[in-house]
Amino acid sequence: MSMLDGLRLLDGLRFRNISSPIHKIDPRAKFVYVCALFFVAILFNQIIPLLILFLSQVPLVIIARVKKEWLRLIRGSIFFAALIFAMNVISLYFYGGYPSLASIIEHSLAMTLRFIVLVESFSIFFLTTSPDIFGLSLEQMGIPYEFCFAFTTAIRFVPVLAEETQTIMDAQRARGLELESGGFIKRIRNYIPILIPLIVNAIRRSLELAEAMESRAWGASKKRTNLYALKMGGKDYCFIIISIIIILISIYVWLFIKIPSITQIMQL
């Protein structure tokens, strides 16, 4: 995976200004929901509940009208998913006391699915939450403004950096730089002529930004106002209650219901 692919993946996380019922939910409520999904995904390590969890998010994605971006993110995570799968198979084969290859593969698949569910819920959150609003909710939760500002600014500059990287790569290629040649060390060294201008530019850019911030009264008042204010409404509380119900149900299932594995079902 090259640096540019990494940036593209980040660019996939970029918020797009669409309006949908999910976009309108308070980020704090959505955050509780994502935490609930995380909790459930960590709680279970069998394929069936993880698959149900995965599929149950699909309607949400469709309501939020971010199907394309969401698919791109899932596709982007396939590389890591494959890595996780391979590592699981290898380590379970050598160390785990698993009875058969089939059960090793099933367990590894479950772990991979868990990862994908985590990515999925994470992306639903970021695809439907404007970073500005997210920063604001952090601010309202008492996180220092400087930190929230750094966060939103970083997000704001992802597309700019991606474009700049592309420009520098094109320029260096035009001057004869070959990126994909040579051995491992050589390949890493190939990226130096791209990294240096990128870093120099980034430093210059951040100085200019600092200058512009100062010129617009940065730090003038300890009590900074925000143009927007977040207020939790009935829908948001509903969303939180749904999240809590999801957690309760899964704890119940986890405690009292024995979940069969696919291997067991096949043997029946």
Add this chain to the structure above:
Amino acid sequence: MAIIRASNLTYTYPFAEKPAFKNVNLEIERGEFVLLTGPSGCGKTTLCRCFNGLIPHFYGGTLEGEIIVAGLKPSEHAIYEMAQHVGFVFQNPENQLFALTVEKDVAFGLENLGLPRDEIRRRVDWALKVTGIYDLKDRAPFELSGGQQQRVAIASVLAMQPEIIVLDEPTSFLDPLSAKSILEVIHRLNRELNITVILVEHRLDLAARYASRVIVMDEGQIILDEEPRKAFLEEKTKMVGVGIPKVVRLYLLLREDGINLSRVPLSPDEAAESIVEVLESDRG
């Protein structure tokens, strides 16, 4: 009283061997439209940085002499205090916009000042309307064209209701058409809101017509300070390689041929007017 007064102002950047400018004396009155020009590296940007306290607070270095801006000594007031009197628009539109929506960007300075929310809303809407970008208020700044971005930058300093706006080559990243419309916006701020404008600009063809005064710098010194119709006739202006407006060159060419226009034109319209005048008086 002058809104900006500098006397014997000399500034040296940290670690620099020689001053970026030396013994600058300058008085600018409220409501003026000052066009500051001169070859690259002559110290225009550095001088502008003194107006809102970026020098000395942000850049350090040694500032000698005296400067008073809007009744304040920038060295004795924090940049955020100066920012309420002096708006600063930078060259690169990309690196002066931080937020993810236009209106949030315009609100940035007011948020920093801690103004009440409805006051911010009122001023943001006003600034967006004055600069003609109200329709873009929910867009992301990075999706906009350079010209639109520069309007956002202007709106965001305008929202702070400064008495002075300093613009450092605001059109150098723009195509001629967007440059023209940005200059028109600046002109309107000066004429309708009586904001003092200090515009650093190389595009004299487009900017000259709006200026009430032209200052030319070279090698850290002010070498010319005149009203525009006189400034471009000076030998010194040509000497430092400031490209005088084409219509002024036309005026000079006609004069060589013995045709005297009634005044030095600063825009094609003015030139056309004067030429028609001459033609009609010939006929008559």
